[in-house]
Amino acid sequence: MVKQPKAAVFASGTGSNFQALMESTLACDICMLVCDRAEAEVVQKARHFQLRTIQFDPTRFLSKQDYEQMLVEKLHEEKIEWIFLAGYMRIIGHILLEAYEGKIINIHPSLLPAFPGKDAIRQAWDRKVRTTGVTIHFVDEGIDTGAIIAQESVAISPEDTLDLLTQKIHQVEHRLYPKTINLLLHSCTNK
Ligand code: GRF
Numbered sequence: 734m735v736k737q738p739k740a741a742v743f744a745s746g747t748g749s750n751f752q753a754l755m756e757s758t759l760a761c762d763i764c765m766l767v768c769d770r771a772e773a774e775v776v777q778k779a780r781h782f783q784l785r786t787i788q789f790d791p792t793r794f795l796s797k798q799d800y801e802q803m804l805v806e807k808l809h810e811e812k813i814e815w816i817f818l819a820g821y822m823r824i825i826g827h828i829l830l831e832a833y834e835g836k837i838i839n840i841h842p843s844l845l846p847a848f849p850g851k852d853a854i855r856q857a858w859d860r861k862v863r864t865t866g867v868t869i870h871f872v873d874e875g876i877d878t879g880a881i882i883a884q885e886s887v888a889i890s891p892e893d894t895l896d897l898l899t900q901k902i903h904q905v906e907h908r909l910y911p912k913t914i915n916l917l918l919h920s921c922t923n924k
Contacts, residue, residue: 737759737760737761737762738760738761738762738814738815738918739761739762739763739764739765739811739812739813739814739815740759740761740762740763740764740813740814740815740816740817741763741764741765741766741767741808741811741813741815741816741817742754742763742765742766742767742816742817742818742819743766743767743768743816743817743818743819743821744766744767744768744773744775744818744819744820744821745768745769745770745773745775745820745821745822745823746770746773746774746775746820746822747773747774747775747820748773748774748775748778748779748819748820749903749906749907750819750820750840750903750906750907750910751766751775751778751779751819751820752778753906753907753908753910753911754817754819754910754911754914755778755782755784757911758911759911759914759915759918760914760915760918760919760922761814761815761914761918763784763817764784764785764811764813765784765785765786765787765807765808765811765813766779766784766785766786766787767786767787767789767804767807767808767821768786768787768788768789769788769789769790769791769821769822769823771788771790775819775820776788785811787804787807789803789804791823797823797826797828798826798827798828801825801826801828801829802828804829805828805829805832808832808833809832814836815833815836815837815838815914815918816829816833816836816837816838817838817839817840817910817914818837818838818839818840818872819840819910820840821839824874824876825837825872825874827874830872830873830874835871837871837872838869838870838871838872838882838913838914838917839869839870839871839872839877839879840867840868840869840906840909840910841853841867841868841869841870841877842854842865842867842902842903842906843856843857843865843866843867843868844864844865844866844867844868844884844886845868845870845877845878845881845884846877846878847862847865848860848865849876849877849878850876850877853865854895854898854899854902855895857889857898858889858895858898862889863888863889864886864887864888864889865886865887865889865898865902866884866885866886866887866902866905867884867885867887867902867905867906867909868881868883868884869881869882869883869884869909869910869913870882882913882917883909883912883913883916885905885909887901887902887905
Protein backbone atom coordinates (compact mmCIF):
# COMPACT_ATOMS: atom_id res chain seq x y z
CA MET A 734 0.00 0.00 0.00
CA VAL A 735 1.22 3.52 -0.85
CA LYS A 736 2.24 5.47 2.23
CA GLN A 737 0.18 8.63 2.53
CA PRO A 738 1.48 11.90 3.98
CA LYS A 739 0.33 12.73 7.50
CA ALA A 740 -1.79 15.79 8.29
CA ALA A 741 -3.10 17.66 11.32
CA VAL A 742 -6.31 19.68 11.57
CA PHE A 743 -6.29 22.87 13.65
CA ALA A 744 -9.74 23.93 14.92
CA SER A 745 -11.25 26.02 17.72
CA GLY A 746 -15.00 25.49 17.45
CA THR A 747 -17.77 23.17 16.37
CA GLY A 748 -15.66 21.06 14.06
CA SER A 749 -18.14 20.30 11.29
CA ASN A 750 -15.34 20.70 8.73
CA PHE A 751 -13.06 18.55 10.85
CA GLN A 752 -15.77 15.88 10.87
CA ALA A 753 -16.25 16.15 7.10
CA LEU A 754 -12.52 15.64 6.58
CA MET A 755 -12.44 12.67 8.96
CA GLU A 756 -15.35 11.06 7.11
CA SER A 757 -13.83 11.62 3.64
CA THR A 758 -11.46 9.42 1.72
CA LEU A 759 -8.35 11.57 1.64
CA ALA A 760 -4.95 11.25 -0.01
CA CYS A 761 -3.40 11.83 3.43
CA ASP A 762 -3.85 10.47 6.95
CA ILE A 763 -5.22 12.89 9.52
CA CYS A 764 -3.27 11.92 12.62
CA MET A 765 -3.83 14.83 14.96
CA LEU A 766 -6.22 17.56 16.05
CA VAL A 767 -4.78 20.76 17.48
CA CYS A 768 -7.23 22.84 19.50
CA ASP A 769 -6.73 26.01 21.54
CA ARG A 770 -10.04 25.80 23.48
CA ALA A 771 -10.62 23.02 25.98
CA GLU A 772 -14.42 23.32 25.82
CA ALA A 773 -14.63 23.29 22.01
CA GLU A 774 -17.06 20.79 20.51
CA VAL A 775 -14.39 19.65 18.06
CA VAL A 776 -12.52 18.02 20.97
CA GLN A 777 -15.49 15.69 21.58
CA LYS A 778 -15.60 14.90 17.89
CA ALA A 779 -11.89 13.98 17.90
CA ARG A 780 -12.54 11.68 20.87
CA HIS A 781 -15.23 9.91 18.87
CA PHE A 782 -12.65 9.25 16.13
CA GLN A 783 -10.05 8.31 18.79
CA LEU A 784 -7.74 10.88 17.28
CA ARG A 785 -4.68 12.20 19.10
CA THR A 786 -5.54 15.72 20.28
CA ILE A 787 -3.11 18.44 21.30
CA GLN A 788 -5.19 20.79 23.37
CA PHE A 789 -3.37 23.85 24.62
CA ASP A 790 -4.19 27.03 26.50
CA PRO A 791 -2.41 29.94 24.77
CA THR A 792 -2.64 32.06 27.95
CA ARG A 793 -0.27 29.63 29.68
CA PHE A 794 2.54 30.53 27.29
CA LEU A 795 4.65 33.68 27.40
CA SER A 796 4.25 34.34 23.69
CA LYS A 797 2.86 33.07 20.40
CA GLN A 798 6.40 31.94 19.53
CA ASP A 799 6.43 29.73 22.63
CA TYR A 800 3.21 27.89 21.91
CA GLU A 801 3.95 27.60 18.21
CA GLN A 802 7.38 26.14 19.04
CA MET A 803 5.66 23.55 21.26
CA LEU A 804 3.23 22.76 18.41
CA VAL A 805 6.02 22.40 15.84
CA GLU A 806 7.77 19.90 18.16
CA LYS A 807 4.59 17.81 18.53
CA LEU A 808 3.88 17.97 14.80
CA HIS A 809 7.43 16.92 13.95
CA GLU A 810 7.30 14.07 16.52
CA GLU A 811 4.28 12.74 14.64
CA LYS A 812 5.91 13.44 11.23
CA ILE A 813 3.03 15.68 10.16
CA GLU A 814 3.55 17.17 6.68
CA TRP A 815 0.34 19.16 6.16
CA ILE A 816 -1.80 21.41 8.34
CA PHE A 817 -5.45 22.05 7.54
CA LEU A 818 -7.10 24.91 9.39
CA ALA A 819 -10.81 24.42 9.98
CA GLY A 820 -12.19 27.26 12.05
CA TYR A 821 -8.91 27.82 13.94
CA MET A 822 -9.37 31.26 15.47
CA ARG A 823 -5.70 32.29 15.76
CA ILE A 824 -3.40 33.98 13.32
CA ILE A 825 -0.60 31.63 12.34
CA GLY A 826 2.77 33.12 13.33
CA HIS A 827 6.17 32.91 11.71
CA ILE A 828 7.34 29.82 13.66
CA LEU A 829 4.61 27.63 12.14
CA LEU A 830 4.76 29.41 8.78
CA GLU A 831 8.50 28.76 8.46
CA ALA A 832 8.26 25.15 9.64
CA TYR A 833 5.35 24.42 7.27
CA GLU A 834 5.99 26.74 4.33
CA GLY A 835 3.39 26.16 1.60
CA LYS A 836 1.84 23.35 3.64
CA ILE A 837 -0.81 25.20 5.67
CA ILE A 838 -4.26 25.44 4.10
CA ASN A 839 -7.34 27.30 5.33
CA ILE A 840 -11.03 27.27 4.52
CA HIS A 841 -12.91 30.56 4.64
CA PRO A 842 -16.68 31.12 4.23
CA SER A 843 -16.64 33.89 1.61
CA LEU A 844 -15.33 34.54 -1.87
CA LEU A 845 -12.02 36.08 -0.88
CA PRO A 846 -10.78 38.76 -1.13
CA ALA A 847 -14.34 39.79 -0.19
CA PHE A 848 -15.16 39.57 3.53
CA PRO A 849 -11.96 38.36 5.18
CA GLY A 850 -11.73 37.93 8.97
CA LYS A 851 -14.40 36.98 11.47
CA ASP A 852 -18.12 36.48 10.75
CA ALA A 853 -17.66 36.36 6.99
CA ILE A 854 -21.10 34.86 6.36
CA ARG A 855 -22.76 37.62 8.37
CA GLN A 856 -20.61 40.28 6.70
CA ALA A 857 -21.88 39.15 3.27
CA TRP A 858 -25.45 38.93 4.59
CA ASP A 859 -25.34 42.43 6.08
CA ARG A 860 -23.94 43.85 2.84
CA LYS A 861 -26.89 42.27 0.99
CA VAL A 862 -24.68 40.84 -1.77
CA ARG A 863 -26.32 38.37 -4.15
CA THR A 864 -23.46 35.90 -4.16
CA THR A 865 -21.00 34.76 -1.55
CA GLY A 866 -19.20 31.44 -1.24
CA VAL A 867 -16.28 29.45 0.04
CA THR A 868 -12.54 29.81 -0.51
CA ILE A 869 -9.71 27.36 0.14
CA HIS A 870 -6.34 29.10 0.28
CA PHE A 871 -2.73 28.80 1.37
CA VAL A 872 -1.98 30.50 4.66
CA ASP A 873 0.47 33.39 4.80
CA GLU A 874 1.16 35.97 7.51
CA GLY A 875 -1.99 37.99 6.71
CA ILE A 876 -5.63 37.40 7.62
CA ASP A 877 -7.15 35.30 4.82
CA THR A 878 -4.73 36.79 2.27
CA GLY A 879 -2.83 33.72 0.99
CA ALA A 880 -2.93 32.39 -2.57
CA ILE A 881 -6.32 30.99 -3.51
CA ILE A 882 -6.50 27.28 -4.40
CA ALA A 883 -10.25 26.84 -4.99
CA GLN A 884 -13.49 28.78 -4.72
CA GLU A 885 -17.15 27.96 -5.09
CA SER A 886 -19.93 30.51 -5.10
CA VAL A 887 -23.21 30.30 -3.20
CA ALA A 888 -26.16 32.41 -4.33
CA ILE A 889 -28.12 34.34 -1.71
CA SER A 890 -31.79 34.07 -2.61
CA PRO A 891 -34.65 36.26 -1.35
CA GLU A 892 -35.99 33.25 0.63
CA ASP A 893 -32.74 32.84 2.55
CA THR A 894 -32.30 33.66 6.21
CA LEU A 895 -28.86 34.01 7.76
CA ASP A 896 -29.29 30.50 9.20
CA LEU A 897 -30.22 29.01 5.83
CA LEU A 898 -27.32 30.74 4.14
CA THR A 899 -24.95 29.45 6.85
CA GLN A 900 -26.20 25.90 6.23
CA LYS A 901 -25.76 26.27 2.48
CA ILE A 902 -22.20 27.52 2.95
CA HIS A 903 -21.33 24.67 5.31
CA GLN A 904 -22.67 22.13 2.83
CA VAL A 905 -20.35 23.51 0.17
CA GLU A 906 -17.43 23.61 2.63
CA HIS A 907 -17.86 19.97 3.60
CA ARG A 908 -17.67 18.91 -0.04
CA LEU A 909 -15.09 21.42 -1.32
CA TYR A 910 -12.46 21.03 1.42
CA PRO A 911 -11.79 17.28 1.03
CA LYS A 912 -12.02 17.52 -2.77
CA THR A 913 -9.50 20.39 -2.89
CA ILE A 914 -7.12 18.70 -0.46
CA ASN A 915 -7.09 15.61 -2.66
CA LEU A 916 -6.47 17.61 -5.84
CA LEU A 917 -3.66 19.50 -4.13
CA LEU A 918 -2.00 16.39 -2.71
CA HIS A 919 -2.23 14.59 -6.04
CA SER A 920 -0.70 17.55 -7.84
CA CYS A 921 2.14 17.58 -5.29
CA THR A 922 2.90 13.86 -5.70
CA ASN A 923 2.81 14.15 -9.50
CA LYS A 924 5.46 16.91 -9.53
C1 GRF B 1 -16.16 27.47 8.79
O1 GRF B 1 -17.18 28.26 8.24
C2 GRF B 1 -14.84 27.81 8.17
O2 GRF B 1 -14.93 28.22 6.84
C3 GRF B 1 -14.36 28.95 9.04
O3 GRF B 1 -14.77 28.62 10.33
C4 GRF B 1 -15.94 27.81 10.26
C5 GRF B 1 -15.68 26.59 11.09
O4 GRF B 1 -16.84 25.82 11.24
N1 GRF B 1 -12.94 29.15 8.91
P1 GRF B 1 -16.74 24.36 11.85
O5 GRF B 1 -16.11 24.49 13.24
O6 GRF B 1 -15.89 23.54 10.93
O7 GRF B 1 -18.15 23.86 11.93
